[in-house]
Structure formats: C-alpha cells, structure tokens
Amino acid sequence: MNEVVCSINHVVKCLTDAGVTPDLANLLTIIGGVVLVATVPLITVIFLIWIERKVAARVQDRLGPNRVGPFGLLQTVADALKMLTKEDITPIGADKFIYNLAPIIAFATVILIWAVIPFTPLHIGADLSIGLLYFVAVASIGTVKIMIAGWSSNNKYALLGAFRTIAQLLSYEVPLVLSLLIPVMIAGTMSMQGLVHAQGGMWYVFMAPVAAVMFFIANLAETGRAPFDLLEAESEIIAGYNIEYSGFKWGMFMAGEFMHAFTASLLAAVIFLGGWWGPGVEQVPVLGFLYLGLKTFVVYLFSLVLRSTVPRVRIDQLMALNWKWLVPISVANVLVTAFLLQLTKALGLAPQTGDFAAALPQTIILLLGNLAIVLVVLNLVRNIGRNERMAAAATDAAVGHSEDERVAVGAPGH
C-alpha cells in the first residue's frame, strides 16, 4: 500500500523501534488515520459553503460573497468566527442533554460515512466487506438526530418539522437502497474499493443509468436539498426541527447538511462514476484523488444549480413522487437488470476480463433495458398528463358553457 498506509506501516515500525509496544503503536496509527480521514470533510466544508453561495448567487444574477479575502474566499471563516461569539440560547423546557446531543450526532453521522470512501486505489479509511451497507446504516442513524432535535426543543413547529422530515427521509431511503442493489448485483461485492475496481472496464452510470438517476434523486431528498428542502420550509414551519437552535449548535446542523450534500455527490461518484478511475491512475495512484474530486464536483455542481432553479415540492407531492413513481420504477429496474444479467451470462457475453472491450456487450444490453424502462415511464407520464389535461379541459368547458349561457341570458341584445 502507498503513502498513507505505507507511512502508517512505517509509523508502526518507527514506534515499535522507539520502544512502544506493538498494540499501542497500532492504536496510535489508527487514531492518526481517523483524524486524517475526518479532517478532509472538515476542511472541504469551509470551501463548500463558499462555492454554494457563489453558485447560487451567479444563478440568481448576483455577485455573492466578494469582500472577505480574495473572491470572498474567507467569508465562511468570518462567519464561523462570528458564530463562535454568538450567544447560545437553550429554550425553557428543553430536554437539555438531548438538546445538546442532537447537533453532535448530526455532524458525527456525516463524518462517519467518510470512513469507507476510497480516495485512491490505496487510500481508504476502512475497506469493509459491507462498505455499501455501512453507508446506508450510518445514514439511517441520521433520522435519529432529527427526531431528538425536534422533540427536545419543546416547540410545536420543531416537532412538526421533525416528523415531516422523518417521513421524508424514511420514504426516500427505499428507492435509495433499491438502486444500490444494482451495482451490487453487477459487481458481486459490497466493499467500496471492490465496487470501484469492478468499474475498471465500464462506469456503472452507463450500465445502470436508471439506478444512477434514482440514487441521485433519492440522495437529494435524503440530504434535504431543493426541490426536497421541506425540512426547512421557512414559510410553513419556520426552519423546522432546528428552529430553537442558535450559535454554533445551529452551525453544526448547517455544516452537517452542507457536508452531507457533498458526501452524497461523492458517493454517487464512487458508486456510479468509477470513483478514482482515470488515465494513469494505476501508475500514480495519488492521481485518483484528483479524478474523484473532479467527478464529485461535477455531480455537486449539478445539484447546486438544481437547488437554485427549481421550486420546492409540497409534502403530498413529495410522498406521491416517491411511492408512486420512484419505488415502482426502482423495483422494475431491479427485475429488468437481474433478468438481463442472467441473459448475458447465458449468452456468454458476461465480461471475463476487466477492460473496456470485454464490458461493452453487456453494457449495451443493460443500456437497452434501461432505455426500455425510461420509454415506458415517459409514456406513462405522457398518458397520465394527457388524461389530466383532458379532464381539466372537460370541466373548464362545462364551466365555460354555463357562463356563456349566463351571459346570453343576462345580455339578450348581445
């Protein structure tokens, strides 16, 4: 293994040479690795908030932060310093311990996901055999933070917002997990590093575009990004579950949210866009970090533009979209992909080696299957839309007709 791990091995050797017991040396290196992995998101989040504000400003034809530092780069630092000196208010009747625990859980659960992200072929916190499920499990702890934040604040809006948000997060977890089944099926592994290695011949976004889109949409909802930012909904429930939080505790919720959105893009890049794969990465593994960052940034930028351009959906629309569209499509997608995978295996088209040419036939067949799903869905959307339009036109015509009669009765000379 290369630098980090290599140097970690080196560190272990160094420490044992210096007279430290091997167990302690191992523990120290693990702690060092943890701090290293956890610092990456902490540093990125400072820039993320700046990028987010800049992009949102550009989309809305504004300038965005441009006063503090070059291009306003230090705006976030200034904000953080200001937040440090803000008075922290705990509402009367709040459940103090739980109230203080919620922002810590909110931030920690997002950092924890980074433990299984493969940055390069060699650099990964922990390459668990169930890495993908680890991510889903840790993300599902996120609902707990919202529940306890909303409940402990002793505020009806907070509780109402929390319940809505939990309903949203639970619902969108279903298409999220269902879409993750497809990379697992193709790769035959749940380890993150294994998934990236399996994409050596072909990125999964080409083999399973429907799953990739489902994953992206579900993640938008899981991270509470527009058009699914119902957990904020200032106009309805005044910021929802974190309404009573102020100072740095509020800041922890916000930083956690920004980081979660970025982490979701990162996961999309790892699972569907080939992770660290790129030209020359096998010779110089550190390049993988750059490729992964680039891919993540493209996904992230797309979600940012989406955030500043689309309106928020209503809660009933949100639920209908999930249960009546995303879940059935995801289930159908699993079945179609499963069938096509068996078919390609029976036809002998399953890739034997990990290069582009070997993966091509299977990819084309899977792509055609996905295309069929998309066509069926589009056709359904068109038919339903047309029926609704015709029903609306029919009622319009009926109402218009009676108005015509009234006009005719009221104005005989017309």
Place this chain on the structure above:
Amino acid sequence: MAVVHEWAFIGVFFSLAWVFPFLPILGARLLAPRKPNAIKQSTYECGVETVGDTWVQFKVQYYIYGLIFLVFDVEVVFLFPWALAYNQLDFFGFFAGLVFIFFLFDALVYAWRKDALEWV
C-alpha cells in the same frame, strides 16, 4: 487479522467522531456571552408563548408510512445477500428473486389501492 483491523478503525472512528463537532461547541461556550433571561429563552412560535402541551397528537398517516417503510427495509435486507451472490446464481436464483419481489410489489399495490399512500 486484516478484517479486525478494518473494524478497529471503525471503532476508533465511532469513539472519536463526536469530538469534532463537540470542540467548536465547547469553544463557543467559552467565548460567547451568556446572559439568559426569561423572554430570551421562551420558545419561538411566531411570538406567541407555547400554549398547552408541546406534545400534540400526530396523525396516523406518519405511522402508516413508517410501517410501509419498515416492510420494504426488511425486504431489501433479504435482497442484499441475493444481489451479492447474483453472479454465481442461475435462472432459478433469478426466479426466486422474482417471486420474492413480486410479493413485495403486491404489498405496495395493496397500499396504493387502499389509499394508504395518500398524504391527506
């Protein structure tokens, strides 16, 4: 013992992860002014004091969504090992999965037909 080593990393990560958000909050506690008073600490509900118990009763719809989610969650948990071993399965494995998912879909159709998926 490579596997144990990976999990040791996760264990240490879980033990340390809470420190990162805790430190800035602690810093804010040391730096920020603290002058609480009754009005400042009252709960914010558009200016009016909280009337009655905060614990309002919630509609049953939340619980139904929770139940549907739970059923799907458990089903997916069964499907993950199936998907993991899928490359080594034959058409029988596909049909076993098909029947399994068919029942799953059945439940969704039932909920749909009974209007359990409607928010209002």
Place this chain on the structure above:
Amino acid sequence: MLEFNAQTIAFIVFALFSLGGALGVVTTRNLIHATLYLILSLFGAAGFFVLLSAPFLAAVQVLVYIGAIAILIVFAVMLTRSMTRISDLYNRQWLLSAIVAGILFVVLLAGVIVPVWGVNGTQIDRPVSDVVAGTVDLGKALVDQNQYVLPFEVASLLLTAAMIGAIVIARDDQE
C-alpha cells in the same frame, strides 16, 4: 482465561451499552428517553455482531432496528397521547410480567447454551463464522432449492401479510 486485548475491551464496552441501555429502558418514566436507551442497547448488540465476524448482521441491526423500528416506536408513542405522561413506574401486572420475563430468559438461555456447550459443559461446537463463510454464502443459501428458498419466499409473504394487516388496522382506526 480472559485475555485483556482490544476485543475484550470492545466486548465490555458493548456489554455496558447493551445492558445499561436495557436497564435505562425499564427504569425511565419518559417514553422518548426509553426509546433512546433502546437505541443504545441495540447499538451494543450491533457491536456484538461485529465481534462475532457477522458484519452484515451488524449493518442490518443498525439499519432495521435503529433506523426503522426505533423511529416507529417514537411514532407510536406520539400517536398515543394518554401514554406520554407516566407517573407510576409499575402497574398492577408487574409480578406476572416479571415471572413471564424470567421464564422466557431461562428458556432462551438454555436454548443458546445447550446446543453450543451441551448439558455437561463439554461439547464445544465450532463458532458459527467457521460454518458459514460470509454474506455471499448467505445469498446463495437463500435461493438454493435444497436449502432456504421456501423460507425465503415465505418471509416475503409474511411481510406482505404484516403490511396488509397494519394498513387494515390503522385505516379502520381513522374512519
């Protein structure tokens, strides 16, 4: 015979989580606090699965029990308004439930210990992790016609039935 290494420490920590959480569940009067203690307890159980080399089950434990069932319990608590303020720690059936719980504990303990250690404490089977190699084998066994394909399909049917039952009960309640 107790070796003092990282795994032993982890076991002790998880045991404290698990038992402490369980104790908290039955002693607190606040139902939301009880749910949080339950989450702690379940988290400890997930740790045991990791120590037993069953990471898949650990992830499932967190995903299903903490991510879904604990949340459902909170929903249920919120739905039943009369349950939100509990003044008495015990109700009239405490003796009966203590007896039932005690019997259940003995039965479960015997069910776990006898197959592994035998009645005389001599028969030690191989650990489960030696018999089943991993999650892939679980997946293969689930859809193998000589192994668990029937329970696999029945489980799906059972879940469907559970959901239909839940909807029927909940909807009737509403009308």
